[in-house]
Structures are given as structure tokens and as C-alpha cells.
Amino acid sequence: MFISFNVNKFCSIIPGNIFIRSPFFCSSMRILFIHSDFIDYRVREKAIEGAEEYSASEERIEECLVAFISVESKDDRQVAEKAVNEIKDVANKVDTRRIVLYPYAHLSSDLSDPDTAKSILSMIENGLRSEYEVHRAPFGWYKSFTISCKGHPLSELSKQIGGGEEEPEALKKETTLKTYWKILYDGNLYDIDVFDFTGHEKLRDFVNYEISGTRAVVDVPPHVKYMRSLEIADYEQGSDSGNLRYYPRGKLIKSLAESLVTNYVLDYGAMEVETPIMYDYEHPALKSYLQRFPARQYTVLSGDDKYFLRFSACFGQFLIAKDALITYKQLPLRLYELTRYSFRREKHGELVGLRRLRAFTMPDMHTFVQDMETAKDEFLKQFKLSISVLKDFGLDLNDYEVAVRFTSDFYKENMKFIQELGELVKKPILVQVWEEKFFYFVLKFEFNFVDNTKKAAALSTVQIDVDNARRFNITYIDERGEKRYPLILHCSPSGAIERVMYAMLEKAEFLKKEGKKPVLPFWISPVQVRIIPLSEKHMEKSNEILRMIESAGIRVDIDDREITMQKKIREAEMEWIPYIVVIGDREVSTGTLNVRDRYRDKTREIPLSEFIEELRNCVRDKPIKKINESIFLSKRVKFV
RNA sequence: GCCACCGUAGCUCAGUAGGUAGAGCGGCUGACUUGUAAUCAGCAGGUCGGGGGUCCGAUUCCCUCCGGUGGCUCCA
Structure with missing residues (x-):
């Protein structure tokens, strides 16, 4: 997935620094x-x-x-x-x-x-x-x-x-590239300065972020403290900046997120492949492509050979597609890879928590189609697919802003199609029109998350690529037996996995600001149920209940430490555990549980079997993984 | 990459007008055996981010490197 819409100078002025960029390209x-x-x-x-x-x-x-x-x-x-x-x-x-x-x-x-x-x-x-x-x-x-x-x-x-x-020609055009910004709402295009943003404050923040570059002065984004306090991920000083370590809970969350996206994409009809993480600088197809991107990649020296680390799965999949024998009967053809990792040497000042990294995990699907009509059809389906994927992460259309960008030529021929996208989301969206095609694509959308610091980060995106089939010599055989270049859709239905984690944590902070308890969606919570025995004599019953919940595929643990029940509850709350169950004499005798429910923010009485059935329903169709640490709190290591 | 700020115990932070440091939480030990967000007491724990300089002496002042954060710039 190549994502770009702003432009950068090929050679930049950096006072006080003589070595500006990689010497591998041009002198x-x-x-x-x-x-x-x-x-x-x-x-x-x-x-x-x-x-x-x-x-x-x-x-x-x-x-x-x-x-x-x-x-x-x-x-x-x-x-x-x-x-x-x-x-x-x-x-x-x-x-x-x-x-x-x-x-x-x-x-x-x-x-x-x-x-x-x-x-x-x-x-x-x-x-x-x-x-x-x-x-x-x-x-x-x-x-x-x-x-x-x-x-x-x-x-x-x-x-x-x-x-x-x-x-390259394309870069020279940058300086003269003309773009227009509009808001699409109710089928009409409005100028930015006349549109009334009342009730759409996040869109206004996003628009400001995109166009004027105005940024509010605020502190560290809140997800950074959660990423550490919940023992999800942390900075790793032993590596390069922007390469994080993931603790057991973070690794579990990440794996679940990866599985969910992969399942969606496979259901959608893609085939999963795996491709190398490094590529030859001198490869002809890659070289012409790379020239557009000044020194943004990691370089690997191996003996006398120079490689760059991939910044997306595009190369790998294009090189597979180039060698494949594809006929029109097999289109649309969809290849998918979850890149762990993609690498971009983002500028130092840009790296923050999980929002922007130098090594990140990117679900990347490429769809090869015959013509623009099919491409548009796929685009629309993948647009909907992206909405569904984000919804499972607890992010609905109110939680992100939609941007659609296209060339003016594309718009002239596809006005109705663009309006259809607007109708689908039922809210105003940001539109950018390029006077002429500058990038390799003619149409793209992104879903942008605006966080607590009013900064925007792109999540899902799909692009219609009209250039790269030719550049990589990817062809299919048409009805008359002739070779033709397909169109290619680039799709990341969730955006980078780390960024989804960032968005979930930032959303939790928004909940907190509304006076609600911050929490993750049930299916992705690293511990879903905590059992708290009131005293040692309730341990046996607690273990019994634990095994029953566990056998339903629910991640449950037990706080067997010798501390007060109040303290155990407090700590479970601070871990955002969705359901807390205290086991005492009452539970032993009645078999009914008293469940402290974080989503509803109350405690309720419920028979064990009913409770288990309810939880089972919550994870239906969702990835299920075992708990990734000891079920006994007394055996747990503190990582942070 | 540039500019600014920050880096003190596992964590959050206080402090030292230059004379090698303190709290809370956490940990360990003991007492307590508990009904929905912090029980009490004792103990241990620090080359004050790394390196260099000034000084009789540097955690404190200066330089530099590393890391973090904010802004700018930028973002395939």
C-alpha cells in the first residue's frame, strides 16, 4: 500500500547537516x-x-x-x-x-x-x-x-x-500540482470556507490538519500512557526509534487484531501470500519506482549488495503477479499479505507511541481487475469491507473522518459514483481533487482517526492504481487471447495494526472524557473475565468456575494473591477487565454469580450457565486465542 | 532533519544556590482472612540516561551523544 498525497521536495535544505540522504540513488x-x-x-x-x-x-x-x-x-x-x-x-x-x-x-x-x-x-x-x-x-x-x-x-x-x-518528471510537477479541497455532503460539493462544521467538529479538526496544517498545542497523546500502563507495548531503546516491544498482553491484542483482519480479507476472496522483507536497489522495476521516494527506507548492506526493507507489500505481490499466468476468467484476482513488518524511516520528530512507527504491521491486499467498471465495483465493496472491519474494533463512522481524493478527469466521468460514496456514510466527507494525475492512482479514500490531540492518522484506505501494472509488467490474457494490463486496487481494510491499537486506546480516552469507563471491545480484551476469590477457602470453587468459563473459549484468570478483595477489584478495574466476578460463600451456595460489568458500569446477578452463554455469543465469529500469561495473578511478572 | 523542553529507585515524581539523595506506589517479610476502586507495620532497593570538560569535589555548571516529548518541516 503506497500512501501519499502531499508532496515532498526531492532535495531538501537541512542547515547544519551535510549528508542529507542516501547516496544510492543519484549523485x-x-x-x-x-x-x-x-x-x-x-x-x-x-x-x-x-x-x-x-x-x-x-x-x-x-x-x-x-x-x-x-x-x-x-x-x-x-x-x-x-x-x-x-x-x-x-x-x-x-x-x-x-x-x-x-x-x-x-x-x-x-x-x-x-x-x-x-x-x-x-x-x-x-x-x-x-x-x-x-x-x-x-x-x-x-x-x-x-x-x-x-x-x-x-x-x-x-x-x-x-x-x-x-x-523524475512526477516530482517536477509537484510544485505546480493544483488541488482543490471540498466538502461533500448530501450530494453537494461545498467550499471549505462556507461549509458549516457545527456538529462535525472532528471533521473540522481533520480538515485543519490536512489543509492548513494548524495544530493545537497539547501534551503527549493519551494512548502512550495506556500503551505502557496496560502493558501492551513499550519503547525499545535497544533498537532504532519507532521499533517497539510488545508485552504478552500487547502481543495477544495484536495477534487477535491481525487474525480478525486476515479472516475478513480471506472471506472476501483473497489468497494469502508471503514475500521477502528486503529488495534489491538495482532491480529495474523497483528502481524506477524508488526514485520517487527520497531516502525514506531502511537500507541493508549485505557484503557489497544493497537492499532496502519493504515499506509495503506492493513489490512482493507485484513481482508474484508479474510471473503468474492470469486470464480474464480468473479476475478479479486478490493477493493479500499481512506485512510484519513494513519499514519506513519516518523522521524522528514524527514518531509517537503507536501512531507512527518505523516498523509496523500492515494488512495489504491487491486486487487485479480488467476495467474501470469492475474497479469501481470492487472499490465500493472494499469501502464497505473497511467499515465492517473497523466496526469490530469498536470504531464506527462517528469515530473517524472520511476523505476521498481523485483526479478531476475521474470526477467528470464518475460524479454519481462519488456521490454514492457520500450517501453511504451519511455524513460530510473531505474531498480533494487533483487537476491532473500526479500519483499512480486516480481515486482513493481513507478513514482518518482524529485523536485526543486533534491529530489525524489514516486507518483504512483503498486506491485505484492505473500505473503499476505497466511498470511491473503485470498482464492478463483477455477474451481474444491478447495480453493486457489490469487495473490494481490497493486495499488496507484496517490500516496498520498498531494504528488500530492506537485508535482503540484513544477512543477509550474519549469514553473516559465522557465520564464512561475506558474499555476495549470484549473479543480483543487480553483478559475477559477476572475471578476474585474472597478468601482461600473459596479457591476451589473459583478454580471450578474458571475451568467452565475457560472451556467456552473465554480468557479468564484468577486473582489468588493474599491481598484484600477491594484492592483486587481496583486493580482489575485499572486493567480494564470487562467482567469481574467475586466468589464467596454466597456464590458457593447459590451457584449464581455477581458480575461487575464494565460495559454497563454496574454489577448484576446472573446464573453461571447464562453468563457463559452470553460471553460465548460475544465472541461468535471473532478470533479466539488463549490467555497469554499465567492464569494465576500471583505468578504474573510486572513488565512496566 | 531543525528548534525547544525533559531524562533522579521497577513506576510516578520531589530535591540538591556544586559537598554522591527523598516520598508515594510497586517488591520482599510479618500481622490481618476480609463482599465490589488502595488494611497495617518493618525491610530492601539509586555509578541521579551515557561519555567528556571545569572544579579540591559534578546528580547539580558547560560540551557532546543517546532516548523521550512538543512545535516546525514532512509523510509511498
Whole structure:
């Protein structure tokens, strides 16, 4: 599942950092700017044979912009021109007319040959000479220098200038890409600024998040404290940031969530496959694709070979589909994998709890279809599938915001279809229209969860991909025996599993804010029933009841510790356990249970057999797994 | 990636105007044998995130690295 709608610059400006991105893609000139009170350099001795002739021995230039430059192996005239523009840009910002070009090999490990470097430096010098006073330190000499950096915010910058041919067409378009934002409601499209968001506050938060980028200043999102206090997951300092550890309860929740999504997708008609987690940088199909995404992946060096860790299951499934013999009779063909893990080296400042990780678990289904009509039909079905999946996680349409994005061409031909999506959810949705196709897809939706800090995170999503069959050479045989490219739907019916866990925890916090007790859906609660014996003499009866509940496939445990009953109840409540059953003399004699019910927030009397039947109904059609720790609380380890 | 703040016992946090630290919870031991969110007492537990510097002396001041968080930027 490739997900993108915002755009990023191919080469970014990161002050104070010279090595900006992975060197594996294309070469690019590197420049370090220092706005200086002065620079003073002395030429010592020749460093290389091709050193430039130079007569003076010392030079001092006052009040100038010094550009330390490394020319890299593939730099050319085009790069020189860009460099001229960059230097002009910086010179104007710091308001100086005096520029020192200083050849400086140490910014790069992939240098060009000396002749190329000299000619490119000359090109830059000539490009600047008409407007600036340009000084040039000689190339190919060892030099000593003293520099005085002004130290204001713009006085130190590093830039990387990419080669023209390496920059993909699609990325150039980014800057000129036009999009429109609308709200679709009751079959009408409204402008954002005239739409009345009353009663749709979360949608407004989502819209703000998407369009204006405004963010409320708030604390850590509440799911982070729950993720630790409920012993679900935790940061792992021994790994890279964004790679979490899961404790037994978290692992259980995660497994159950994975099973649920997988069951849905298999019922929907997909075939589960498994594909490698790392791929060759030099593979032709992947290479052309990867060029669009600057250094966002983990790199693995194995001997002399370079691999990247997958960021979705797309490659693996596309490479399978490419080699498969597919005929029109077998379409739609659906392949599915639950990627454990997908990897994205998200920026450090972006990582938070379970909301955004560098290693995450992504259910990813690809549906290959013949034509747009079938694609739309599948899109609609998968839209509904996604709603069902999220519902089982306790997330209904009020808990997330719907965004639909498409190209204007697609809209012209499919207005009714888009309106149908709006009618399905019966609430306003955010619409983004691209003037022309920029990504590989023409239509996508996402369900976005807005959390307690008013930040949005995408959950379910489906896209109609019109490009990648061609790129990966995936074909099917049509009715006339000819090879044709299918359309491909990318679908993650839940979004990343960790993100679903995040949404459930954030939703629990919303419940708490409403004065209700935070809780997880019954089927996914790591402990569903806790038995609390009133004293030691009730242990035997407690064990008996435990076995009966357990045999119905319910996760039940027993608090056999020698502490007060009040304390046991308090702790069970803090663990969000749905049902708490105290066993004392009354229960032993009557056989009726007194159940403390967290969903209804009350205690009630119920015969054991009825209680078991009720629980059994709650987990019908849901994945069932055994408890993942000792059933005896006295044997439990505290992980946090 | 940039900027800011934070990192003290297993957890949550207090404190030290520079002289190596304290509470609550948790743990252990003992008493209590309990009817729906914390029974009482005693004990143990810390190279004050890592490294470097200044100083007679650093957990405290400075630098740096790591980790966390917020903002910016960005998000296949």
C-alpha cells in the first residue's frame, strides 16, 4: 500500500547537516554555505596532479558568503546552473554581493574527476560574475584557512543539488500540482470556507490538519500512557526509534487484531501470500519506482549488495503477479499479505507511541481487475469491507473522518459514483481533487482517526492504481487471447495494526472524557473475565468456575494473591477487565454469580450457565486465542 | 532533519544556590482472612540516561551523544 498525497521536495535544505540522504540513488553537488565576517586562506602544497595554476599565496576576503563545494561524480552543466541559482538565492537572503567559491572535497564520498570539477566550478563562477564579486580558492591544493562565521540563523546552510535527469518528471510537477479541497455532503460539493462544521467538529479538526496544517498545542497523546500502563507495548531503546516491544498482553491484542483482519480479507476472496522483507536497489522495476521516494527506507548492506526493507507489500505481490499466468476468467484476482513488518524511516520528530512507527504491521491486499467498471465495483465493496472491519474494533463512522481524493478527469466521468460514496456514510466527507494525475492512482479514500490531540492518522484506505501494472509488467490474457494490463486496487481494510491499537486506546480516552469507563471491545480484551476469590477457602470453587468459563473459549484468570478483595477489584478495574466476578460463600451456595460489568458500569446477578452463554455469543465469529500469561495473578511478572 | 523542553529507585515524581539523595506506589517479610476502586507495620532497593570538560569535589555548571516529548518541516 503506497500512501501519499502531499508532496515532498526531492532535495531538501537541512542547515547544519551535510549528508542529507542516501547516496544510492543519484549523485548531486553538495554545498556548505558560511556567511562570514572574513575568510583567510593560505595555499600550502599541491594535493593532486591536476591542480590549478596559482601564484598568490594568501588571500583574505572580508564580509562574504563562502560556498564550500564538492562536485560529485555525475554532476553536469545543469547542476552547475542550479548551483548558481542556489548561491544567488542564499546571497540575496543574507544580503551580500561578495561570494567565495571554495572547492572542498570533504563533503562527499563520491567525487567527480578533477577536470570535471574544475570546469563545473568555472561554470558556476561565470554564472555569478555578472552580478557578484566572485573570489575563487584554487582547486587541487592543500590550504589552511581561518573563517569567522556570523552565527545568525541563516549563516550556516548546507544544500544538495540534484542532477536534472535524475529528477523524475512526477516530482517536477509537484510544485505546480493544483488541488482543490471540498466538502461533500448530501450530494453537494461545498467550499471549505462556507461549509458549516457545527456538529462535525472532528471533521473540522481533520480538515485543519490536512489543509492548513494548524495544530493545537497539547501534551503527549493519551494512548502512550495506556500503551505502557496496560502493558501492551513499550519503547525499545535497544533498537532504532519507532521499533517497539510488545508485552504478552500487547502481543495477544495484536495477534487477535491481525487474525480478525486476515479472516475478513480471506472471506472476501483473497489468497494469502508471503514475500521477502528486503529488495534489491538495482532491480529495474523497483528502481524506477524508488526514485520517487527520497531516502525514506531502511537500507541493508549485505557484503557489497544493497537492499532496502519493504515499506509495503506492493513489490512482493507485484513481482508474484508479474510471473503468474492470469486470464480474464480468473479476475478479479486478490493477493493479500499481512506485512510484519513494513519499514519506513519516518523522521524522528514524527514518531509517537503507536501512531507512527518505523516498523509496523500492515494488512495489504491487491486486487487485479480488467476495467474501470469492475474497479469501481470492487472499490465500493472494499469501502464497505473497511467499515465492517473497523466496526469490530469498536470504531464506527462517528469515530473517524472520511476523505476521498481523485483526479478531476475521474470526477467528470464518475460524479454519481462519488456521490454514492457520500450517501453511504451519511455524513460530510473531505474531498480533494487533483487537476491532473500526479500519483499512480486516480481515486482513493481513507478513514482518518482524529485523536485526543486533534491529530489525524489514516486507518483504512483503498486506491485505484492505473500505473503499476505497466511498470511491473503485470498482464492478463483477455477474451481474444491478447495480453493486457489490469487495473490494481490497493486495499488496507484496517490500516496498520498498531494504528488500530492506537485508535482503540484513544477512543477509550474519549469514553473516559465522557465520564464512561475506558474499555476495549470484549473479543480483543487480553483478559475477559477476572475471578476474585474472597478468601482461600473459596479457591476451589473459583478454580471450578474458571475451568467452565475457560472451556467456552473465554480468557479468564484468577486473582489468588493474599491481598484484600477491594484492592483486587481496583486493580482489575485499572486493567480494564470487562467482567469481574467475586466468589464467596454466597456464590458457593447459590451457584449464581455477581458480575461487575464494565460495559454497563454496574454489577448484576446472573446464573453461571447464562453468563457463559452470553460471553460465548460475544465472541461468535471473532478470533479466539488463549490467555497469554499465567492464569494465576500471583505468578504474573510486572513488565512496566 | 531543525528548534525547544525533559531524562533522579521497577513506576510516578520531589530535591540538591556544586559537598554522591527523598516520598508515594510497586517488591520482599510479618500481622490481618476480609463482599465490589488502595488494611497495617518493618525491610530492601539509586555509578541521579551515557561519555567528556571545569572544579579540591559534578546528580547539580558547560560540551557532546543517546532516548523521550512538543512545535516546525514532512509523510509511498
